Amino acid sequence: MEFLTKVYLVYSFVSLYFLFLFILIYLENRKKLLWYPISKKKYGVSIVVPCYNEEESIGKTIQNLVDNGYPYLKKIIVVDDRSKDNSYKIMKQYEKKYPGLVLAVQTPKNTGNAAGAKNYGAKFAKTELIGFTDADGFPEKGSIGKMVGFFDDLEVGAVTSTILVYNRKNFLERLQAIEYIVIKFTRKLLEFVDSIYVTPGPLAVYRREYFEKIGKFDEKNLTEDIEITWNLLAHGYKIKMCVPAKVYSIAPSKIKVWFKQRLRWNMGGVQTIFKYKKYFFKNGMLGTFVLPFFVFSWLLGVFGISIISYRLIRTLILKIFAVSYSAQTNAALLTLKDINLTPNVLVFLGITVFLLSFTFTLIAFFDIKEDRKFRRPGFGAMTVYMFFYLTVYPIILITAVYKLIRGHKKW
Amino acid sequence: MVNTKRWVFMQALLLTIVIFIMGMYAGVIFEEKKFAEANAYFTASEVSLMDVLALNELMSSKSVTCTDFTQANFNLLERVYEEAVKLEEYESSGKITESIKSEHKKYDMMRTYLWINFIKLKERCPTQYHTLVYLYIYNQDDLVKKAQQNVWSRILFEVKQDKGNKLALIPIAADNNLSSLKLLTIDKNITKYPVVIIDEKYVFSELTSAADLEKYLQ
Numbered sequence: 001m002e003f004l005t006k007v008y009l010v011y012s013f014v015s016l017y018f019l020f021l022f023i024l025i026y027l028e029n030r031k032k033l034l035w036y037p038i039s040k041k042k043y044g045v046s047i048v049v050p051c052y053n054e055e056e057s058i059g060k061t062i063q064n065l066v067d068n069g070y071p072y073l074k075k076i077i078v079v080d081d082r083s084k085d086n087s088y089k090i091m092k093q094y095e096k097k098y099p100g101l102v103l104a105v106q107t108p109k110n111t112g113n114a115a116g117a118k119n120y121g122a123k124f125a126k127t128e129l130i131g132f133t134d135a136d137g138f139p140e141k142g143s144i145g146k147m148v149g150f151f152d153d154l155e156v157g158a159v160t161s162t163i164l165v166y167n168r169k170n171f172l173e174r175l176q177a178i179e180y181i182v183i184k185f186t187r188k189l190l191e192f193v194d195s196i197y198v199t200p201g202p203l204a205v206y207r208r209e210y211f212e213k214i215g216k217f218d219e220k221n222l223t224e225d226i227e228i229t230w231n232l233l234a235h236g237y238k239i240k241m242c243v244p245a246k247v248y249s250i251a252p253s254k255i256k257v258w259f260k261q262r263l264r265w266n267m268g269g270v271q272t273i274f275k276y277k278k279y280f281f282k283n284g285m286l287g288t289f290v291l292p293f294f295v296f297s298w299l300l301g302v303f304g305i306s307i308i309s310y311r312l313i314r315t316l317i318l319k320i321f322a323v324s325y326s327a328q329t330n331a332a333l334l335t336l337k338d339i340n341l342t343p344n345v346l347v348f349l350g351i352t353v354f355l356l357s358f359t360f361t362l363i364a365f366f367d368i369k370e371d372r373k374f375r376r377p378g379f380g381a382m383t384v385y386m387f388f389y390l391t392v393y394p395i396i397l398i399t400a401v402y403k404l405i406r407g408h409k410k411w
Numbered sequence: 412m413v414n415t416k417r418w419v420f421m422q423a424l425l426l427t428i429v430i431f432i433m434g435m436y437a438g439v440i441f442e443e444k445k446f447a448e449a450n451a452y453f454t455a456s457e458v459s460l461m462d463v464l465a466l467n468e469l470m471s472s473k474s475v476t477c478t479d480f481t482q483a484n485f486n487l488l489e490r491v492y493e494e495a496v497k498l499e500e501y502e503s504s505g506k507i508t509e510s511i512k513s514e515h516k517k518y519d520m521m522r523t524y525l526w527i528n529f530i531k532l533k534e535r536c537p538t539q540y541h542t543l544v545y546l547y548i549y550n551q552d553d554l555v556k557k558a559q560q561n562v563w564s565r566i567l568f569e570v571k572q573d574k575g576n577k578l579a580l581i582p583i584a585a586d587n588n589l590s591s592l593k594l595l596t597i598d599k600n601i602t603k604y605p606v607v608i609i610d611e612k613y614v615f616s617e618l619t620s621a622a623d624l625e626k627y628l629q
Binding site: 328 | 554
């Protein structure tokens, strides 16, 4: 058996394993996906909103929080990280409009990352629970109230929500809308095996005591939301996800911005893996599943794209030479013999993996119910997402590792 | 609760193993079926070869003409050529087992034998046909050489289409470690592949157009 065939078989096996795992978790828990506990306690909540140059969205974010409808929301702490636009001015207007509820503060100097501004804002929170929302995230009415019930279980350290794309006008935005839906679905499934690996910035609530005990957000990490989740898991706390609590976030509209954002996510992810590498195959689900799952899925992606690129480049070079030689000798550029349609077992395996992942994506896609004002991505976006969008992931990861090696750690 | 969680990981693993083994098993059956088909073709060709050999033994007999001998060899060559094309298709589907690839060597052996037979035939009978032997490397890793081989196949296919029964086209993989073939190539001082030999006289190691080759086949 050829080396590449062996690699392909291992690749298919691992991919099939993860797909079956998710499908089984889904089948076992599909009736519990939307469930959330009704709180027995009246938890006081403070929400911290870090902000840097977000004059266009910060007002709407504050207003959404004010209108959220959770009666024990004590403070909305808006932290300006020394913006160069009118963000701080807008915050101050809201502080004036909602005295006692909205608090606008400014960091002494620009911290350079969201973690710095979040930690600064957290100093002003005195409530039992502390939540964080991005300055371009719009939590849906009632979302906070739905999340707090999970904290009745004293082992719960954090609760995350359903993050969806707010803007869906251009094609890139619609692709991200599908991606966010699939991520949301996968994250909820991971909750059933205690393996949620991120509490994303658009809306997450933490138990303040644990949040402070574990040392708050790591300001050196580019994805403080991944790092803090792993930190909580390493300390033995549980992470929950409240699917009905939705928050809409503004996704990048331009490829350059999107690529930069994904690069940061991947660089932060790699940083986190290295920080927690000592837990590999130890320490509960963090070491036995989250870490290996993270590493394996990345390796699979990188390995897959490397093999495909290798084969494509070889075929391309071969074709170029063949065309050039054919032209020199007046030979046919293409004959019927060049088209081989005889299938092989690897093709069958590839089709099985693809069909399973396509089914999984469709289940995720149709599992969510959204307000009609949000345009559902269509068949075209779904096709591009399945065939092209996902293949870019490994390229971003390789670039991220390269940048980290070169010492780029800027937000 | 913890056990239930662990169980789902085990269930997924078991399911993957079962599906994977079933897939591999189906793959092996599929490849073995192709191998059986290829083997059946070969057995039939082998019978024809024996028939040609028997015919050779009758060469001294005046009741068998040179045309009969040539035709019998040509018929077998055509058959072997068509089967080789089918075999090539099957080979690309053989990923798990190596059985189909071993068939290739058998066919190369048969074609080498046919080449030798044609050489002998030329000595005994007046030349009514041309032989064009194409020696190539089966496991070619060099992309430039691989591209050259692809183009050679196209050129030779074109030549064969033009010349029909007046040309015996014999493609043989030179890296199959056949001692008879080795001897023939040493005799012709051939060290580089791919190479085309017309009538055991003209050797072409550089790509040559169909029109230029046909000049030697008049």
